[in-house]
Amino acid sequence: MTERLIVVGGVAAGMSAASKAKRANPNLDVVVYEKSLFISYGACGMPYLIAGDVADYRDLLARTPEQMAKRGVKVHVRHEVMAIDAGARTVTVRDLAQGRTFTQAYDKLVVATGAAPIRPPVPGVDLEGVCVLRSLEDGRALLRLIEERRPQRAVIVGGGYIGLEMAETFRRLGMATTMMIRSGQVMRQTLDDDVRVVVEDELARCDVTVVQGTLTGFEGDGWVEAALTDEGRYPCDVALLGIGVRPVVELARQVGVRLGKTGAIATDHHMRTNLPGVYAAGDCAEVHHLLTGEPAYIPLGSTANKQGRTAGAHAAGDDASFAGVVGTLIVRVFDLAVASTGLTSAAARSRGYAVAETNIQAQDVSHYFPGAADIHVKLIVDEDTERLLGGQIVGRPSAIKRIDVLATALHHGLTVSDLQRLDLSYAPPFAPVWDPLLVAANVAGR
């Protein structure tokens, strides 16, 4: 008998799992059920679709069901998995187009049900013009709204990376743009205050207003007219909710899949849940944080793909595992790029570390090279062991990939002196003779 792997969800984690499983074991019957019309789309590209950088939403599609079929993976879109029977190892599937329901047996199951945007239960949240940006449908709807209604004023609720990307998009579309943030601080979880000010300066330069306040509701007659906080009223023609996502775990929870403290699905390093033969991967699952040693909920496409690949490989019989993440995040904010990895100094202190902080400003290429620009590098170091705990960089987009050196350093427990010794690449168009990372390490090492 041919073994069957069923994958629930056909975006990042689900498609990675399916592709990898089929490659690892071509005899495996690999079936994917995806509730929406689309698989394998680049959801992270939607701010750039709406800004007009990406011409057509179809450009975001990486693969079609037909392409997957050629690889031997059976993809069914508009098919929703309604229930799992873990004892019988079957799923109940609803064909949304045909309106019929059927049962399908599995040997292995990968749950990749993703995440859903948080919609706070405040008055007016269901008004027209109050949007989220998660699925491709969300993106297309917002694009249509902008084309048809030509909004002039946008309010963004939340100061995370989606909020920042959309602030850029809204400004580029000519809208007056206000970010409404409970703490008043962008990227509160991922940046220290001394790095955040650089980002805030860029937002101010680009006429994005940042206001502090807790969302209390929206006003409007059918269409949103203002967002309200305990502090004020912010007129708007469109409002974007960017206050985070929650893992979609109902299907898994119903059948007894264990959730972690974060509310997302708990897995081991092979991405196995507590139920035999059942894996979870992507934005519905927790991820092991290598610096805290604890499970975390950090839904990102890059992690989803690694988790999916691991789940697929292991389900197909390979001894694959995924160690975890160090919390790397990167975002473009107008002409700046902002990146963070590891622990912020606040997070490190709250975990009991004696923290030494170094924050340097340098030029990102040789000082005489045309276009040399400032780059800010912050290192967060454990005073007791000299080990790097975290890093934050703000600079030009072309300079920002340096964060990956710090991420690599975190994976392998490098100390400040290890960093000082790195033979990093040098030529005038690419770096000063002392790379800014080395400058920061040298200062930290004093």
Next chain:
Amino acid sequence: MTERLIVVGGVAAGMSAASKAKRANPNLDVVVYEKSLFISYGACGMPYLIAGDVADYRDLLARTPEQMAKRGVKVHVRHEVMAIDAGARTVTVRDLAQGRTFTQAYDKLVVATGAAPIRPPVPGVDLEGVCVLRSLEDGRALLRLIEERRPQRAVIVGGGYIGLEMAETFRRLGMATTMMIRSGQVMRQTLDDDVRVVVEDELARCDVTVVQGTLTGFEGDGWVEAALTDEGRYPCDVALLGIGVRPVVELARQVGVRLGKTGAIATDHHMRTNLPGVYAAGDCAEVHHLLTGEPAYIPLGSTANKQGRTAGAHAAGDDASFAGVVGTLIVRVFDLAVASTGLTSAAARSRGYAVAETNIQAQDVSHYFPGAADIHVKLIVDEDTERLLGGQIVGRPSAIKRIDVLATALHHGLTVSDLQRLDLSYAPPFAPVWDPLLVAANVAGR
């Protein structure tokens, strides 16, 4: 009595040594003797000075003697150290401007005499128009030559990074440009054939002619008219010798400083030579290669600065050391950037490794993001241990700093599976959801 540190040579290594020593021990009397008129200049910027990217040669100067004086470092330009007396711990110095010679005592001495361009002893090598590009004087002379003579045809002898940078410069100045290389291959020491072809395509696209042949001489009547090889005659109005440099070690050798097999000065990890109190740093010194475990001669500004800093710190009483390099090199070639680190596959094989090679081509940002461009990543892996031995990248300048992740991996012995797990930064403007480094690692891991 105040201790005195004398530094011979005031460019990269020398000025790093002097600055660091003074910072580490403000009571130290730090004196620098520099033969030329200039200290602390960015010699690597000269191709961009000549191309016109850098407006004035003075822009290349990082620090003046006056600025150093404010830091408490005494710098004497146009002062040549003629001899060292290691027993008496004195140096004999000639003041080139005043024409007088004097003796100065030292407690510690840093030899940072740099390197000199190789001028092959062929007929015609002293013709006008046959140039080198090493000192700031060389750069200014070439600049003047181009302004005054308006050469139309350039021949570059050699296929290393100086040759490549100057090929770009000459083409941008409108000259017909020929690279004359003994092997016929650019970057022969640092690139594998399958990566080199990408660079050669770019040279061809930009109308740089690459010819194979051993230089036999130059023809001309006062001014160079052609470069000659065993294979042909190449008419030119200017010829640049880019066949490498040799360490300037005469001063040190005379007093009994030991040279290594490479011909450069041998040092320990503190940059001490065999003579008590005498250090060497920069392009006159060897460097420990972390992958071969042997001394190497790889003169680069980034290494010179690290060595100088180490020598200065140790001479001032700190327990500083410099572990060595992994052989990282980066160069811009027109619209491409080319980078290499570690061993090439040929070098690895010649050292007895069973080598597995992976060479992938991917896009450097999300496929739908405007301007997404090809990037080539090659990994050279030890089949027995799965450890990375080397990496080569060719792509857009904005994508090339990824080489530093591979350099960091080489410093710490990372394996292919270590690379696969790295939590590298992802957002559409900066990387695809699988960073090209992860794609390469995934392919290598199959």
